[in-house]
Amino acid sequence: MATRMDLDGQPIKPITICMIGAGGFIGSHLCEKLMSETPHKVLALDVYNDKIKHLLEPDSLPWAGRIEFHRINIKHDSRLEGLIKMADLTINLAAICTPADYNTRPLDTIYSNFIDALPVVKYCSENNKRLIHFSTCEVYGKTIGCFLPKDSPLRQDPAYYVLKEDDSPCIFGPIEKQRWSYACAKQLIERLIYAEGAENGLEFTIVRPFNWIGPRMDFIPGIDGPSEGVPRVLACFSNNLLRGEPLKLVDGGQSQRTFVYIKDAIEAVLLMIENPQRANGHIFNVGNPNNEVTVRQLAEMMTEVYSKVSGVPALEKPTVDVSSKEFYGEGYDDSDKRIPDMTIINKQLGWNPKTSLWDLLESTLTYQHRTYAEAIKKSMAKPVAS
Numbered sequence: 614m615a616t617r618m619d620l621d622g623q624p625i626k627p628i629t630i631c632m633i634g635a636g637g638f639i640g641s642h643l644c645e646k647l648m649s650e651t652p653h654k655v656l657a658l659d660v661y662n663d664k665i666k667h668l669l670e671p672d673s674l675p676w677a678g679r680i681e682f683h684r685i686n687i688k689h690d691s692r693l694e695g696l697i698k699m700a701d702l703t704i705n706l707a708a709i710c711t712p713a714d715y716n717t718r719p720l721d722t723i724y725s726n727f728i729d730a731l732p733v734v735k736y737c738s739e740n741n742k743r744l745i746h747f748s749t750c751e752v753y754g755k756t757i758g759c760f761l762p763k764d765s766p767l768r769q770d771p772a773y774y775v776l777k778e779d780d781s782p783c784i785f786g787p788i789e790k791q792r793w794s795y796a797c798a799k800q801l802i803e804r805l806i807y808a809e810g811a812e813n814g815l816e817f818t819i820v821r822p823f824n825w826i827g828p829r830m831d832f833i834p835g836i837d838g839p840s841e842g843v844p845r846v847l848a849c850f851s852n853n854l855l856r857g858e859p860l861k862l863v864d865g866g867q868s869q870r871t872f873v874y875i876k877d878a879i880e881a882v883l884l885m886i887e888n889p890q891r892a893n894g895h896i897f898n899v900g901n902p903n904n905e906v907t908v909r910q911l912a913e914m915m916t917e918v919y920s921k922v923s924g925v926p927a928l929e930k931p932t933v934d935v936s937s938k939e940f941y942g943e944g945y946d947d948s949d950k951r952i953p954d955m956t957i958i959n960k961q962l963g964w965n966p967k968t969s970l971w972d973l974l975e976s977t978l979t980y981q982h983r984t985y986a987e988a989i990k991k992s993m994a995k996p997v998a999s
């Protein structure tokens with residue numbers, strides 16, 4: 614492998630990374646990238662490893678010896694500090710991060726996103742280890758613009774909706790809207806990490822992902838996850854399409870999101886890993902401002918793309934409306950619009966996303982069809998036990 618250079622033309626030294634939550638969606642793509650394109654070593658910590666099995670076995674893989682899986686629940690495992698000490702950099706991805714859990718399991722959500730992350734921050738700070746912590750765009754909550762009258766022309770002014778790391782406020786709903794338990798826990802851990810940097814010199818980078826999507830995201834209910842489970846929207850809609858059911862639009866599907874392809878986003882994380890001088894002390898939005906749609910438009914586009922890649926004609930009525938109370942239960946609330954400002958990541962790391970929404974859906978839905986269509990067919994053919 615040729616020596617890799619950083620953005621300032623300096624050779625990059627191979628490092629050891631302690632990656633917590635390495636077995637999840639983002640972790641699996643990050644491990645794949647680090648193994649195939651860099652000389653770095655990964656200590657991969659998670660309670661599951663199904664999504665990185667292909668990187669761990671067989672022993673003859675070209676990167677064997679550079680990735681080591683440790684089955685660890687960070688809630689209670691004394692090996693955590695030792696593993697952080699062995700590494701040069703810790704990346705913390707571990708979290709409960711599916712909205713269906715925020716209002717139905719708020720305690721688990723708060724513990725997972727705040728309390729369980731505390732020892733990780735502490736061990737990094739005490740042992741002078743660099744930390745890249747995964748937060749979320751949900752820390753912005755709602756836009757200022759959504760409080761303006763519906764017909765206000767200011768709603769069209771980007772100053773009222775574009776989300777800026779060093780400028781935008783964090784606007785959450787009331788406490789009884791438990792949807793915000795996740796965002797609030799993430800905000801507090803961000804503030805703690807920032808304070809560790811200010812008072813104790815912790816070298817940190819905070820990542821705020823804006824709806825990263827792609828293969829291996831979450832699970833398909835009843836196939837590789839619980840039948841009653843509710844994953845994030847990509848997997849919900851994929852599940853509906855694979856089963857030939859209408860896609861469920863929560864409260865009319867009017868909320869807006871910007872989606873970025875996981876492979877583009879991983880490039881940004883690699884730049885942070887390999888350019889510490891440019892990434893330390895920063896909070897980065899990572900998203901694709903050009904890929905904005907309403908959830909209804911996403912459903913329509915996914916229906917069209919799925920029909921193209923699977924050859925299965927779309928339903929005559931491809932969507933159905935459902936209330937948030939029916940879909941998520943009491944205490945749900947939503948972010949209205951999420952457009953990331955890209956100034957800081959552009960300036961520090963020169964990163965820009967490349968993949969259009971259509972292209973990323975085409976490759977992702979091709980993967981979903983190839984991975985799940987047969988299993989779904991089989992499960993639907995099974996007689997229901999009486």
Ligand SMILES: NC(=O)c1ccc[n+]([C@@H]2O[C@H](COP(=O)([O-])OP(=O)(O)OC[C@H]3O[C@@H](n4cnc5c(N)ncnc54)[C@H](O)[C@@H]3O)[C@@H](O)[C@H]2O)c1
Nearest residue numbers: 634636637638639686687706707708710747749822824825
């Ligand atoms: N995917 C996105 O677009 C997105 C957006 C915003 C924020 N994030 C943040 O990025 C991080 C990773 O997200 P993801 O999409 O890969 O989620 P994911 O659920 O696929 O991955 C999280 C992983 O952490 C592991 N984990 C959770 N608790 C653990 C514990 N106590 N001990 C050990 N492992 C544990 C899980 O088993 C899982 O494999 C999360 O912090 C999430 O909040 C993701």
Ligand SMILES: O=C(O)[C@H]1O[C@H](OP(=O)(O)OP(=O)(O)OC[C@H]2O[C@@H](n3ccc(=O)[nH]c3=O)[C@H](O)[C@@H]2O)[C@H](O)[C@@H](O)[C@@H]1O
Nearest residue numbers: 710712749750822823824825845846849861862863868908
């Ligand atoms: O990905 C992110 O950047 C962050 O946002 C997500 O939150 P959200 O975008 O609200 O979650 P999704 O499940 O992806 O839902 C997106 C939208 O689709 C809607 N939806 C979801 C599922 C469905 O079947 N139908 C439907 O209309 C939701 O109500 C919401 O408005 C999650 O909180 C986190 O994974 C993450 O921190």
